[in-house]
Amino acid sequence: MKPLVLTLRQRPDQRLDLSPLVPSLLAGKTAAQIERIALQTTRCRVEVADIFRLTMGASEHVRIEGACDRLDHIGQGMSGGEIVVDGDVGIQAGRLMTAGRLTLRGDAGPWLASGMRGGTIELAGTAGDYLGGPLAGEMAGMRGGVVVVRGRAGERAGDRLRRGTIIIEGETGAYAGSRMIAGTLIVGGKGGPLPGYLMKRGTIVLGGGCSAMSPTFVDCGRHELLAMRLWAGLIQPYSKRAGSLLRRPLRRFAGDMAVLGKGEIFTGN
Amino acid sequence: MRTLTVKGVRIDDTFAEAFGMRATALLITADTPRWARQAARTMTGFATSVIGCGCEAGVDYELSAKRTPDGRPGVRVLLFAVSTSELQKQLQARVAQCVLTSPGSACFAAIEGEEALRLGNALRYFGDGWQISKRFNERHFWRIPVMDGEFVCEATTGLTKKAVGGGNLLIVGRSTETTRAAAEAAVAAIAKIPDVIMPFPGGIVRSGSKVGSKYKGVPASTNDAFCPTLRGAVNTALDADSASVLEIVIDGLTSEAVAAAMRAGIGAVVELGPKRGATRITAGNYGGKLGPHHYHLRDLVP
Numbered sequence: 049m050k051p052l053v054l055t056l057r058q059r060p061d062q063r064l065d066l067s068p069l070v071p072s073l074l075a076g077k078t079a080a081q082i083e084r085i086a087l088q089t090t091r092c093r094v095e096v097a098d099i100f101r102l103t104m105g106a107s108e109h110v111r112i113e114g115a116c117d118r119l120d121h122i123g124q125g126m127s128g129g130e131i132v133v134d135g136d137v138g139i140q141a142g143r144l145m146t147a148g149r150l151t152l153r154g155d156a157g158p159w160l161a162s163g164m165r166g167g168t169i170e171l172a173g174t175a176g177d178y179l180g181g182p183l184a185g186e187m188a189g190m191r192g193g194v195v196v197v198r199g200r201a202g203e204r205a206g207d208r209l210r211r212g213t214i215i216i217e218g219e220t221g222a223y224a225g226s227r228m229i230a231g232t233l234i235v236g237g238k239g240g241p242l243p244g245y246l247m248k249r250g251t252i253v254l255g256g257g258c259s260a261m262s263p264t265f266v267d268c269g270r271h272e273l274l275a276m277r278l279w280a281g282l283i284q285p286y287s288k289r290a291g292s293l294l295r296r297p298l299r300r301f302a303g304d305m306a307v308l309g310k311g312e313i314f315t316g317n
Numbered sequence: 318m319r320t321l322t323v324k325g326v327r328i329d330d331t332f333a334e335a336f337g338m339r340a341t342a343l344l345i346t347a348d349t350p351r352w353a354r355q356a357a358r359t360m361t362g363f364a365t366s367v368i369g370c371g372c373e374a375g376v377d378y379e380l381s382a383k384r385t386p387d388g389r390p391g392v393r394v395l396l397f398a399v400s401t402s403e404l405q406k407q408l409q410a411r412v413a414q415c416v417l418t419s420p421g422s423a424c425f426a427a428i429e430g431e432e433a434l435r436l437g438n439a440l441r442y443f444g445d446g447w448q449i450s451k452r453f454n455e456r457h458f459w460r461i462p463v464m465d466g467e468f469v470c471e472a473t474t475g476l477t478k479k480a481v482g483g484g485n486l487l488i489v490g491r492s493t494e495t496t497r498a499a500a501e502a503a504v505a506a507i508a509k510i511p512d513v514i515m516p517f518p519g520g521i522v523r524s525g526s527k528v529g530s531k532y533k534g535v536p537a538s539t540n541d542a543f544c545p546t547l548r549g550a551v552n553t554a555l556d557a558d559s560a561s562v563l564e565i566v567i568d569g570l571t572s573e574a575v576a577a578a579m580r581a582g583i584g585a586v587v588e589l590g591p592k593r594g595a596t597r598i599t600a601g602n603y604g605g606k607l608g609p610h611h612y613h614l615r616d617l618v619p
Contacts, residue, residue: 194454211452232451251451274423274469275451275460278387282453310449 051109051132052082054100059116062090063138064099066112067121071129071148074107089120117157123150126167139176142169145193158202159183164212165192168286174199177221180214181207188229190214196286203240206233209250215283215290225252228311234283234290247304247311255293257317265303265313272297276314321615326587327597328614333485333579334602335610338367338397339404340480340570342377342428343412343436346391348421350379356419357392360411364396365516366566368537372398372407373482373568375514386425387469393427395514397482397568401432404476409439412470417443417461423469428570430475437461437470477570481610484513484567484575486582487525487543489559489597496561497521499586499594503565506585512574513567525564525601540601554599564601572610579612584619 052074064087068074074082082104083097096102100112108129112122115135122138123131126145133141136154143162150169152160158176161169162183175197180190181204189208200218207223209231219237228247238256245262253276276294284291298314321328345360347353357376364374377393385391396411398404416422417440424436437459441448444461450472451458457472486503490496504520507513515521530538541547542554543562555562565582569575586595600614 213453230450232453249449251449271466273460273467274387274389274421275449275458275467278423278458278469279451279453281386281388282456310447312449 049109050105051111052105052107053103053111053113054096055103056100056112056114056116056119056135057098060094060099060118062088062092062094063118063120064094065089065121066119067124069096069110069112070123070126070131071108071110072127074110077107079104115154117155120157122152123148123169126150136173142167142195145169155199160197161190161193161195161214163188164190164195167193169193169195171195171197172199174218175201175205175216177202177204178207179205179216180209180212190231194283194286200237201235205235206231206252209233213283215287217287217289219256224254224258225250225311225313228252232279234287234293236287236289236293244304244311244313246307248308249310251312251314253290253293253298253314253316255290255316257315261301261313262304262306264306265301266305268300268302268312270297270299273300321618323587323618325591326595328583328587328618329597329599330613330615331600332602332605332611332613333483333600334605334608335481335483335485335572335575335612336608337478337610338399338480338482338568339401339476339478340395340397340428340568341404341408341430341434341474341476342426342570343394343396343408343416343474344380344385344391344425344427345394345416346385346387346389346423346425347419348389350390352419352421353390353392354379356416356422357394359419360415361394361396361516362415364407364411365518365522367397367399367482371403372396373514373516374407374411375516375568377514378511387423389423391425395512395568395570397480397514397516401434401476405434408434408436408474412436413440413443417463417468417470420465424471426471426474428475428477430477432476432478433473434476435472436474437472440468440470443468479572480568480570481572481575482568483608484569484579484610484612485601486565486567486579486586487599487601488563488565488586488595489543489555489599490561490595491558491591493561495592495594496563499589500563500565502585502589502594503582506581507565507567507578510574510578510581512571513569513578515565515567517564517566520565522564522566523562525562528603556597558596575610576612576617579614580617580619583614583617587619
């Protein structure tokens with residue numbers, strides 16, 4: 049099936065809100081209707097036709113070419129279909145997504161997959177801070193689905209994660225999995241200081257360990273757990289690196305004992 | 318009664334009468350095939366008949382490490398009961414007492430059914446607050462800390478209402494040895510058919526029953542028509558040269574699976590022949606009025 053292609057003409061003068069350009073909202077619209085969709089975030093009106101060259105195709109496969117970091121909210125609230133983005137994206141890509149697949153071939157800004165409920169996001173480059181995290185005032189962050197980041201992630205990746213799986217093949221910044229409620233965060237590389245800060249439940253795996261472990265995590269010894277082996281099989285199709293990490297013996301730390309203490313951090317080193 | 322003779326084995330023109338049941342399937346894995354088998358065998362012990370055991374259960378087949386979710390050797394177990402609530406009760410009790418307790422075991426759903434039965438969702442309380450729930454996409458598991466590590470258990474398993482219980486073959490021979498040889502051959506052939514179990518000891522039952530009894534409160538009693546020692550005393554179904562009768566009872570997840578199993582069993586008995594094996598194959602029924610599933614032997618002759 050031929051995808052619907054949006055090619056960026058030039059870098060926009062203002063940040064744009066691309067949340068209307070998801071398959072469910074594009075379905076049934078003609079080229080002329082799509083070209084008139086407003087994307088501005090300032091008082092200066094900007095329509096799709098001003099910014100993108102549109103090539104019509106099946107609305108369940110959207111392709112955005114030549115994207116840049118001023119394109120925000122890509123795939124927000126997506127409920128099916130597929131969006132493929134060539135280039136970088138701005139903030140909150142895939143926020144509140146419930147189903148479908150979002151493929152980002154560049155870097156992403158903060159709050160990628162924020163509050164996501166289902167579906168799959170794959171990011172080839174680097175993710176900004178608060179990967180999967182909630183916006184100010186929200187009780188929980190990501191609560192379903194799978195996010196795979198091939199590069200590194202910023203600070204507080206998986207903040208207030210409630211359910212779902214985040215795989216980061218590279219390193220993470222400080223406070224990975226902070227305030228986690230549950231869910232799974234797997235980091236292939238090294239974590240920054242204080243991973244799992246105030247986490248209640250959930251699982252963090254740090255393949256390369258971390259620069260400073262909080263004293264409120266207690267060592268439970270090195271184990272080869274069946275659950276990790278099972279998980280390795282489940283995530284293998286998403287990330288071979290994470291799959292092989294989980295097959296190694298891992299040291300288990302329980303915490304954060306400053307709060308509920310039912311969470312766990314596994315380190316590979 | 319009209320009969321058919323294949324390779325010297327008489328096959329009666331009758332049918333096996335079977336009933337609809339509720340069933341579920343589990344996959345039990347362990348570090349070695351021996352311990353997967355051990356957990357499965359323990360869990361399916363004392364599960365020969367719903368009359369006295371609450372459920373009928375048995376091993377369906379073994380799986381190599383490559384074909385299980387956790388990459389360890391596994392055994393698929395089937396459980397049959399007459400109601401959803403009884404099946405749930407039996408499943409829970411048996412997994413808790415026999416699989417959870419078995420060294421290195423794990424337990425997974427092995428059937429997609431129209432309804433779900435609680436598996437890990439019921440056993441998690443053993444974790445006393447230390448149990449961990451893990452989800453990945455649609456799959457949900459419980460990790461329960463135990464003394465050799467963790468017991469990993471899928472949250473639920475499926476339930477099918479299309480299951481059939483009570484498919485059967487009655488194998489008649491001239492001596493106990495040859496009849497047993499024929500029954501063993503049939504069991505070996507049926508064991509290769511997926512989605513069926515033979516719940517009785519080694520797949521064979523020697524005490525086939527009829528409904529009712531002369532005694533009050535006894536629901537089933539010996540099938541006197543097939544007892545060789547009563548041949549002269551009762552309205553017997555046996556010939557003058559019949560010395561032994563063994564029955565194979567088959568429960569299947571589908572009616573097709575039961576038919577395939579009976580076909581395989583008849584084939585194996587016929588193949589062994591009347592000299593080394595059985596002289597006659599027949600089947601048990603209640604006149605066709607009780608069970609909705611009828612398996613006519615003449616349709617199942619290979």
